[in-house]
Amino acid sequence: MTSVDEPAPTNGRIRDAARTQAEILDVATQEFARAGYDGARVDEIAARTRTTKRMIYYYFGGKEQLFTAVLERAYGVIREAEQRLDVEHLDPVAAIRRLAELTFDHHEQHPDFIRLVSIENIHGAEHIAASEKLGRIGSPALEVIRRILAAGQESGLFTADVDAVDLHAMISSFCFFRVANRATFGALFGRDLVDPAQREHYRAMLGDMVIAYLTAERAAG
Amino acid sequence: MTSVDEPAPTNGRIRDAARTQAEILDVATQEFARAGYDGARVDEIAARTRTTKRMIYYYFGGKEQLFTAVLERAYGVIREAEQRLDVEHLDPVAAIRRLAELTFDHHEQHPDFIRLVSIENIHGAEHIAASEKLGRIGSPALEVIRRILAAGQESGLFTADVDAVDLHAMISSFCFFRVANRATFGALFGRDLVDPAQREHYRAMLGDMVIAYLTAERAAG
DNA sequence: TAGCTAACGTACTGGTTCGTACATTAGCTA
DNA sequence: TAGCTAATGTACGAACCAGTACGTTAGCTA
Numbered sequence: 001m002t003s004v005d006e007p008a009p010t011n012g013r014i015r016d017a018a019r020t021q022a023e024i025l026d027v028a029t030q031e032f033a034r035a036g037y038d039g040a041r042v043d044e045i046a047a048r049t050r051t052t053k054r055m056i057y058y059y060f061g062g063k064e065q066l067f068t069a070v071l072e073r074a075y076g077v078i079r080e081a082e083q084r085l086d087v088e089h090l091d092p093v094a095a096i097r098r099l100a101e102l103t104f105d106h107h108e109q110h111p112d113f114i115r116l117v118s119i120e121n122i123h124g125a126e127h128i129a130a131s132e133k134l135g136r137i138g139s140p141a142l143e144v145i146r147r148i149l150a151a152g153q154e155s156g157l158f159t160a161d162v163d164a165v166d167l168h169a170m171i172s173s174f175c176f177f178r179v180a181n182r183a184t185f186g187a188l189f190g191r192d193l194v195d196p197a198q199r200e201h202y203r204a205m206l207g208d209m210v211i212a213y214l215t216a217e218r219a220a221g
Numbered sequence: 222m223t224s225v226d227e228p229a230p231t232n233g234r235i236r237d238a239a240r241t242q243a244e245i246l247d248v249a250t251q252e253f254a255r256a257g258y259d260g261a262r263v264d265e266i267a268a269r270t271r272t273t274k275r276m277i278y279y280y281f282g283g284k285e286q287l288f289t290a291v292l293e294r295a296y297g298v299i300r301e302a303e304q305r306l307d308v309e310h311l312d313p314v315a316a317i318r319r320l321a322e323l324t325f326d327h328h329e330q331h332p333d334f335i336r337l338v339s340i341e342n343i344h345g346a347e348h349i350a351a352s353e354k355l356g357r358i359g360s361p362a363l364e365v366i367r368r369i370l371a372a373g374q375e376s377g378l379f380t381a382d383v384d385a386v387d388l389h390a391m392i393s394s395f396c397f398f399r400v401a402n403r404a405t406f407g408a409l410f411g412r413d414l415v416d417p418a419q420r421e422h423y424r425a426m427l428g429d430m431v432i433a434y435l436t437a438e439r440a441a442g
Numbered sequence: 443t444a445g446c447t448a449a450c451g452t453a454c455t456g457g458t459t460c461g462t463a464c465a466t467t468a469g470c471t472a
Numbered sequence: 473t474a475g476c477t478a479a480t481g482t483a484c485g486a487a488c489c490a491g492t493a494c495g496t497t498a499g500c501t502a
Contacts, residue, residue: 015449015498036343038259042490052451057491059449117405118339122257125404137409160429165412170430173398174391181397183346184338188358191386208381209391209434216433236468236479263460273481278461280479444502451496459488466481472474 020051021059028056029070033112036119037067068127071120072134074113081106082140092152096214097207099144100171104203107175108194114179142168158214170213174206241272242280249277250291254333257340258288289348292341293355295334302327303361313373317435318428320365321392325424328396329415335400363389379435391434395427 027048031040042063046053060066085102087095107114120127128134145164152158162170178193186192193202248269252261263284267274281287306323308316328335341348349355366385373379383391399414407413414423 017449020449036257036259036340038257039343041488043488051449053491054451055449063490115343117402118343119257121402121404122260122336122339122343123404125408128405128408134409139409142410162426165410166423166426168410169398169406169414170395170426172402173394176398176402177390177394180401181338181342181393183342183344184349185390187346187349188355188360189363189386189389193390202387205383205387205391208437208439209430212433212437213430216429216437218429238479241479262458264458272479274461275481276479284460446501447497447499449496449498452494454493455489455491457489457491459486461485461487463484464482466479467477468479469477471476 017059020049020055023049023051024056024059024066025070025073028066029074029112029116032067032070032119033115037063037123040067042066064127068131068134071116071127072131074110074116075134075137077110078106078113079137079140082144085141085144087144087148092148092155092157093211093215095148096145096152096210099141099148100175100206100210101203103141103171103175104206107179108199111179114176117176118180139168152214159216159218160214162214167210167214171206171210174209178202238280241270241276244270245272245277245280245287246291246294249287250295250333250337253288253291253340254336258284258344261288263287285348289352292337292348293352295331295337296355296358298331299327299334300358300361303365306362306365308365308369313369313376313378314432314436316369317366317373317431320362320369321396321427321431322424324362324392324396325427328400329420332400335397338397339401360389373435380437380439381435383435388431388435392427392431395430399423 024045028040028045031045031048034040040063042053042056045066046056049055056066060069081102085099087098090098142164145167149158149162149164149167153161182192182194192198245266249261249266252266252269255261261284263274263277266287267277270276277287281290302323306320308319311319363385366388370379370383370385370388374382403413403415413419
């Protein structure tokens, strides 16, 4: 077929370990997010890759470890976004609002991440437990929240004596629910929480809620 | 063992359609909540029932319809709880807090329901869409919220002009996240959001948050 | 350029799992 | 009490799917 002294009958087969692994992770992320852990098909992931199923086992070991790798990368992305956050120059109220908006935006822009986290919760966070990377992450956002809260409380602006982890939970819950429960909420109440036309509405609602909570006048204990 | 002229050598085989169906639904609820839709095993459900797999197909048609039936019943339970809610005699602030606490309590007491909803969201709410019952539910809580909001806004107590569906989303998000994301949140931040010792803390936090949002002094638009 | 190894492909298998064909019986009704 | 039917049980099949045994080659290195 191919003449003898042509460049190479390489048959399109190019070797690039890093690219192959990244491609597997990309496709696996979509497939796991689409169908859940048990619903995802290793064969389907392989088929949508330029490589074969053999490579998934070669690089990742198995379906379980592949899902763990997918989770690790997804959490890495949000951790990076949080690290890029710069609110030191803002007053506490503006800083908290900015932080909440970052979470809001990230969740909205990464529905696959939300789905992966939901899936991981169905499975009792066993992959996080099995991952060395994920064990010692400790969201950079937490440190930021801690500093803002301290400043706000010291200045008397913030009346609530929340702790950083709880405030993070409060912010996350709103952002997470909006994306994670979009389908059932839409089906039951006929309202699309991720409707682009309502985006600013909900973004403001989140900020208003958090600020109101932090600055509310408390009844004396 | 059994003497000859005793009632009947019925071999333990008792016929009770309603009981059989209810038992299948109970076990199926647990199994789906445990493992997700695709992770759940029809054989496992049958094994943990006093009947056989045959009966699952006889009464429900298939795995898909069984899951739909499980969802319908789970939503029915929360709808009933909402209907028992009586807050007409309370002032708007107390009424909203009571309503939020009902949601908080129900979510905490029904983690299986939360998991089912998470699973249904992974699957794009396709079973809700396929269910006639679930199509026209429209949470009774919504009507209650509507009335409380109207009273609160009319009296000037509530400054926020939220609508009932959005407020319901806000309350639900906190309650839902706390239960649904318990595993990953605990694994990543070392804090158990469903720790009984912290129950009152979070319950109060939810109420404070919602009331603060509704009664906050708004900056003039 | 010989040779080595990481990177890749093919073809298969063993176990699992949803669903069903076929047989049976409890318990009501005429 | 004969007979009918809803309700139940058993055994099996066909498809699917995670994982692997075995073979091949690109491209670097001595």
